[in-house]
Amino acid sequence: MSARPSGIRGATIAGTGMYVPDKILTNADLERMVDTSDEWIRERTGIAERRIAAPDQASSDLAVIAARNALDMAGLRAEDVHQIIVATTTPDRFLPSCACTVQAKLGARNAAAYDMFAACTGFVYGMGIARGLIGTGIADNVLVIGVETLSRIVDYTDRNTCVLFGDGAGAAVMRPCAAGEGILGVSMHSDGVLGDLLEVPAGGAASPASHATVDAREHFIRMRGKELFKVAVRGMEESLRSALDEAGLDPGELDLIIPHQANRRIIDAVCDRLGTPEHKVVINIERYGNTSSASIPISLDEVVRAGRLKFGDRVGFVAFGGGATWGATVARWTMPAMNGKPAQAVVESTVQVVK
Numbered sequence: 001m002s003a004r005p006s007g008i009r010g011a012t013i014a015g016t017g018m019y020v021p022d023k024i025l026t027n028a029d030l031e032r033m034v035d036t037s038d039e040w041i042r043e044r045t046g047i048a049e050r051r052i053a054a055p056d057q058a059s060s061d062l063a064v065i066a067a068r069n070a071l072d073m074a075g076l077r078a079e080d081v082h083q084i085i086v087a088t089t090t091p092d093r094f095l096p097s098c099a100c101t102v103q104a105k106l107g108a109r110n111a112a113a114y115d116m117f118a119a120c121t122g123f124v125y126g127m128g129i130a131r132g133l134i135g136t137g138i139a140d141n142v143l144v145i146g147v148e149t150l151s152r153i154v155d156y157t158d159r160n161t162c163v164l165f166g167d168g169a170g171a172a173v174m175r176p177c178a179a180g181e182g183i184l185g186v187s188m189h190s191d192g193v194l195g196d197l198l199e200v201p202a203g204g205a206a207s208p209a210s211h212a213t214v215d216a217r218e219h220f221i222r223m224r225g226k227e228l229f230k231v232a233v234r235g236m237e238e239s240l241r242s243a244l245d246e247a248g249l250d251p252g253e254l255d256l257i258i259p260h261q262a263n264r265r266i267i268d269a270v271c272d273r274l275g276t277p278e279h280k281v282v283i284n285i286e287r288y289g290n291t292s293s294a295s296i297p298i299s300l301d302e303v304v305r306a307g308r309l310k311f312g313d314r315v316g317f318v319a320f321g322g323g324a325t326w327g328a329t330v331a332r333w334t335m336p337a338m339n340g341k342p343a344q345a346v347v348e349s350t351v352q353v354v355k
């Protein structure tokens with residue numbers, strides 16, 4: 001990606017939100033379903049439990065709760081939103097888009113709404129697109145959501161995949177800010193040659209749903225985990241370095257890294273290569289597993305509400321996913337640490353909207 005054009009408005013995160021379903025699926029539960037063990041899952045992935053959506057909850061239901069929380073923090077109404085980008089691999093339906101369903105449920109009647117299909121990298125891609133929309137003046141208030149109900153496409157007879165994934169939603173409201181603040185670097189990459197490392201073989205135009213595809217379990221995720229692992233480590237390191245270059249920063253100048261939570265060992269390997277100490281890395285995979293596009297905004301909201309980010313901090317977001325896709329963004333944080341204060345009061349005092 002080319003460098004940020006000079007003279008355009010900055011774009012910053014002005015509110016965050018998350019939601020995870022109540023139901024917890026533990027490693028002990030999985031031991032009763034497939035040939036696995038709590039010890040294997042913890043050692044090889046870092047996961048202890050994940051959340052599972054209730055039968056009457058679709059992705060849009062999770063997304064709407066996360067989005068309302070983010071809008072509340074930003075002090076905006078649903079009608080103020082100009083664009084809704086929903087990053088998901090598990091839309092409620094293929095038509096209409098999940099984003100349009102979210103728009104209707106939120107009552108965000110002034111927004112353009114569309115889905116971002118970039119697997120686990122979707123939220124990072126969404127931040128990059130929102131940065132461009134805001135920077136060029138196309139939109140002021142952009143709602144970027146990452147949401148998944150992966151439990152609907154996970155094969156709970158396949159131990160290679162079923163131990164990894166969980167459901168959840170996270171959201172961020174992005175708004176204009178002074179140039180040189182907010183998002184300072186964006187890096188977005190794909191390599192479609194690697195598409196079959198992680199796929200759902202049927203249900204699209206190439207192989208429409210049929211009795212045969214259902215019998216062959218082709219509507220579930222299939223993964224070549226070992227190969228993905230290597231591409232993930234390399235792609236995440238390279239893209240974070242490239243976003244840092246654009247921001248004019250070294251890895252050591254980051255105060256916090258919020259990585260996609262795919263596997264604890266992937267995160268550790270990336271941070272080793274960057275020389276980043278553990279206390280600067282956000283890890284919650286033990287509680288949620290891999291929630292794909294939702295993992296970064298969920299982690300971000302937890303960090304924001306815990307007061308772990310303060311004004312001026314430099315934060316890196318980095319992800320990898322099916323496609324293959326990978327990417328990163330680097331931001332200078334523009335909100336003060338919340339430290340238990342009501343979210344809206346904090347935000348109202350600091351976000352400068354630049355026209």
Ligand SMILES: CC(C)(COP(=O)(O)OP(=O)(O)OC[C@H]1O[C@@H](n2cnc3c(N)ncnc32)[C@H](O)[C@@H]1OP(=O)(O)O)[C@@H](O)C(=O)NCCC(=O)NCCS
Nearest residue numbers: 036037040044120159160163225226228229262263320321
């Ligand atoms: C999937 C992953 C956890 C597997 O870990 P790994 O260390 O690579 O394990 P391997 O695939 O080499 O398998 C090692 C052994 O454990 C077994 N195994 C696999 N899943 C298992 C499970 N849930 N429980 C117990 N054993 C399991 C394998 O069958 C293999 O047995 P074998 O040696 O007898 O053949 C890891 O490769 C990974 O995380 N890859 C990236 C996946 C990813 O991030 N996907 C989403 C992209 S965003």
